[in-house]
Amino acid sequence: MMRRDWLIWxxxxxxxxxxxxxxxxxxxxxESCFPRLKAFEPYLGRVEVDCVDGFLTIxxxxxxxxxPAEPRDRMMVGIESWILRVPxxxxxxxxxxxxxxxxPEFALASPKGPIAVAVDGVPIFHxxxxxxxxxxxxxxxxxxxxVVRGELDQCGGHAGQGEDYHYHYAPxxxxxxxxxxxxxxxxxxxxxxxFGTGGTDYYGGGxxxxxDNLPDAPLDLCNALELERGGYAHFxxxxxxxxxxxxxxYADPGLRIEPRxxxxxxxxxxxxxxxGEPSSTLITDWYVDAEGWMHLEHTSFDGRGTSAVIYRALExxxxxxxxxxxxxxxxxxxxxxxxxxxxxxxxRGRQTRQ
Numbered sequence: 001m002m003r004r005d006w007l008i009w010x011x012x013x014x015x016x017x018x019x020x021x022x023x024x025x026x027x028x029x030x031e032s033c034f035p036r037l038k039a040f041e042p043y044l045g046r047v048e049v050d051c052v053d054g055f056l057t058i059x060x061x062x063x064x065x066x067x068p069a070e071p072r073d074r075m076m077v078g079i080e081s082w083i084l085r086v087p088x089x090x091x092x093x094x095x096x097x098x099x100x101x102x103x104p105e106f107a108l109a110s111p112k113g114p115i116a117v118a119v120d121g122v123p124i125f126h127x128x129x130x131x132x133x134x135x136x137x138x139x140x141x142x143x144x145x146x147v148v149r150g151e152l153d154q155c156g157g158h159a160g161q162g163e164d165y166h167y168h169y170a171p172x173x174x175x176x177x178x179x180x181x182x183x184x185x186x187x188x189x190x191x192x193x194x195f196g197t198g199g200t201d202y203y204g205g206g207x208x209x210x211x212d213n214l215p216d217a218p219l220d221l222c223n224a225l226e227l228e229r230g231g232y233a234h235f236x237x238x239x240x241x242x243x244x245x246x247x248x249x250y251a252d253p254g255l256r257i258e259p260r261x262x263x264x265x266x267x268x269x270x271x272x273x274x275x276g277e278p279s280s281t282l283i284t285d286w287y288v289d290a291e292g293w294m295h296l297e298h299t300s301f302d303g304r305g306t307s308a309v310i311y312r313a314l315e316x317x318x319x320x321x322x323x324x325x326x327x328x329x330x331x332x333x334x335x336x337x338x339x340x341x342x343x344x345x346x347x348r349g350r351q352t353r354q
Contacts, residue, residue: 060121
């Protein structure tokens with residue numbers, strides 16, 4: 001998605017408030033579709049949904065509200081272990097089965113790539129940080145649990161290796177506007193995910209600590225409940241496995257969408273750290289200015305001030321972005337251009353702003 005298209009998509013009708021400009025009031029394509037569409041109603045300014053050929057189709061840019069009413073709900077704020085990636089929009093086209101194909105035995109969730117999509121169009125990943133590890137709930141290892149390693153913001157998400165924002169935890173910051181009777185997400189196997197618990201002093205900033213929407217019956221190993229009418233539903237929990245412990249439905253690997261990295265894994269950061277590897281800091285702010293520049297601010301790696309990454313899409317250059325890395329947020333910094341792999345890559349390289 002080129003810069004002009006992205007700016008129209010994000011700011012077209014919102015006056016910069018962070019809602020998608022192109023709003024589609026989704027038609028009811030089949031009778032079974034309506035209950036699923038209803039869950040997305042509060043977010044139709046940010047996602048497009050429809051039902052086509054047996055699938056719930058969801059189009060989004062993969063970012064939550066850009067300017068939330070509560071400042072601490074801004075993307076990335078609160079992260080203490082940062083991998084030097086930043087959230088960049090991506091043109092997602094999700095296809096979720098309307099009728100899950102239930103399995104005779106549960107299947108393990110993938111530790112790599114999305115396992116679900118939230119109703120605000122943001123992908124959801126498993127909590128397991130190792131892409132080759134077992135996700136069987138009995139194999140839980142807190143050392144590789146993204147939720148407890150300081151890598152997530154107060155809404156349960158972060159920018160991953162593909163410069164893609166995604167959740168690893170219940171999307172608690174949706175709860176100010178979400179109807180608890182509706183799913184808060186859908187597994188890529190088509191299973192609905194409802195909010196159960198998940199508010200903590202950190203996740204949600206204490207606003208939802210007392211909110212308990214769990215069913216009376218206990219959840220199974222997959223964090224799911226078998227329904228009387230048939231099928232299953234997942235519920236979020238404040239404890240592992242948080243969302244989906246395993247799948248009761250068939251999750252087609254071909255439905256997983258994961259953007260490729262713009263910046264090489266392990267390459268040195270312009271003012272410290274290595275791209276894709278955790279660095280100790282505190283992300284203090286993220287916002288979009290009037291000219292469309294995105295700003296991520298964090299405590300400097302030496303702890304003596306504030307550093308910043310400022311970036312925006314290049315006009316007419318495909319999915320290419322210009323970055324300015326400021327060791328001192330108040331001073332000019334190092335300029336770089338990076339593109340999604342496989343696209344034209346203009347003026348790639350590094351220079352220092354004069």
